[in-house]
Amino acid sequence: MSSTTISVIGMTCGHCVTAVRTELSRLPGVTDVAIDLHAGSVSPVVITSATDLTPEVIAGAVDEAGYALAPGA
Amino acid sequence: MSSTTISVIGMTCGHCVTAVRTELSRLPGVTDVAIDLHAGSVSPVVITSATDLTPEVIAGAVDEAGYALAPGA
Numbered sequence: 567m568s569s570t571t572i573s574v575i576g577m578t579c580g581h582c583v584t585a586v587r588t589e590l591s592r593l594p595g596v597t598d599v600a601i602d603l604h605a606g607s608v609s610p611v612v613i614t615s616a617t618d619l620t621p622e623v624i625a626g627a628v629d630e631a632g633y634a635l636a637p638g639a
Numbered sequence: 640m641s642s643t644t645i646s647v648i649g650m651t652c653g654h655c656v657t658a659v660r661t662e663l664s665r666l667p668g669v670t671d672v673a674i675d676l677h678a679g680s681v682s683p684v685v686i687t688s689a690t691d692l693t694p695e696v697i698a699g700a701v702d703e704a705g706y707a708l709a710p711g712a
Binding site for chain 2 (some may be wrong): 578580581582585586605606
């Protein structure tokens with residue numbers, strides 16, 4: 567089991583949280599996505615997965631949801 | 640054809656706009672819903688409908704979407 571924390575920018579409401587959770591949950595092996603919404607700021611997201619996820623795969627899913635990772639995070 | 644402008648508070652993103660548009664579009668006779676998102680502030684919404692809509696019906700739909708009309712608007 568692997569746990570990865572990322573920082574997502576641009577989320578402002580519960581709908582945004584749902585969009586990000588949905589995309590990350592679709593990644594292979596992901597068993598949990600915990601999002602601490604800081605509306606309009608940087609929101610920590612903890613992804614729990616059965617196997618390691620590459621930064622590229624995670625960034626792709628966040629982008630697919632319509633958001634971005636914080637620069638340098 | 641009737642046009643009604645309301646002021647909705649609490650919308651912060653495109654998902655919020657979609658939620659409000661969806662609920663208002665379900666009201667009988669509604670042919671168009673134009674939303675000018677002012678994120679985190681008061682957003683004007685123009686509802687075009689074949690018949691007049693009561694304030695109660697409109698407020699109910701906005702509430703159903705998870706938002707509220709601006710007080711005194």
